[in-house]
Amino acid sequence: MTDIKYQISNITVRNAVASDLDAICAIEAASFSDPWTAQMLLDDILNPITYFPVAVTQAGASALPNASVVAYADMSIAADEAEIRSIATAPAYRKAGVAAKLLNALTDYAKLNKVSAIYLETRKSNKPAIALYEKQGFKRLGLRKGYYATPKEDAIVYQLVVT
Numbered sequence: 001m002t003d004i005k006y007q008i009s010n011i012t013v014r015n016a017v018a019s020d021l022d023a024i025c026a027i028e029a030a031s032f033s034d035p036w037t038a039q040m041l042l043d044d045i046l047n048p049i050t051y052f053p054v055a056v057t058q059a060g061a062s063a064l065p066n067a068s069v070v071a072y073a074d075m076s077i078a079a080d081e082a083e084i085r086s087i088a089t090a091p092a093y094r095k096a097g098v099a100a101k102l103l104n105a106l107t108d109y110a111k112l113n114k115v116s117a118i119y120l121e122t123r124k125s126n127k128p129a130i131a132l133y134e135k136q137g138f139k140r141l142g143l144r145k146g147y148y149a150t151p152k153e154d155a156i157v158y159q160l161v162v163t
């Protein structure tokens with residue numbers, strides 16, 4: 001089988017809208033052992049304190065049908081702190097720089113909104129996510145024991161000081 005490689009230059013970032021929900025739910029289901037419901041995702045898309053960008057393929061650039069939304073990220077802001085609640089890339093589009101592009105969008109948004117630090121948690125075993133965050137400059141703050149369910153696992157807490 002031929003491996004499909006996608007060009008990061010064909011990917012753009014825009015704010016999610018409610019009609020992206022099906023595509024976002026499909027990425028969510030393919031990415032997590034304990035996926036959020038469509039209602040939880042929609043609540044965040046519509047929440048004014050949440051920045052929820054999606055990465056989309058340019059029209060006609062995708063070889064996959066109905067694959068215009070290929071990744072999403074979800075970050076909430078309270079006072080001068082932000083929390084990345086979720087980030088995921090559709091399996092066929094991974095390892096092409098898409099999540100890094102979304103993380104840059106989150107950081108730019110945080111700077112524009114006078115955020116001083118961005119926080120997130122990830123499963124201790126999630127090597128792709130750990131590599132992604134550390135490459136983007138996030139620093140480990142500590143562990144939250146038994147933070148995740150399904151399966152139960154510790155979380156590593158990360159912080160990025162926004163300058």
Ligand SMILES: CC(C)(COP(=O)(O)OP(=O)(O)OC[C@H]1O[C@@H](n2cnc3c(N)ncnc32)[C@H](O)[C@@H]1OP(=O)(O)O)[C@@H](O)C(=O)NCCC(=O)NCCS
Binds near residue numbers: 086098101126135
């Ligand atoms: C983690 C995840 C979002 C990364 O998305 P992605 O679009 O494939 O990431 P990128 O291509 O932008 O990768 C950027 C960097 O992250 C690291 N990285 C990403 N995937 C990796 C992998 N499978 N193995 C090792 N490093 C990886 C690399 O340093 C990479 O840079 P490089 O390609 O120059 O080496 C994706 O694997 C995913 O959706 N996983 C399931 C959902 C999830 O776990 N989300 C995080 C929850 S905390």
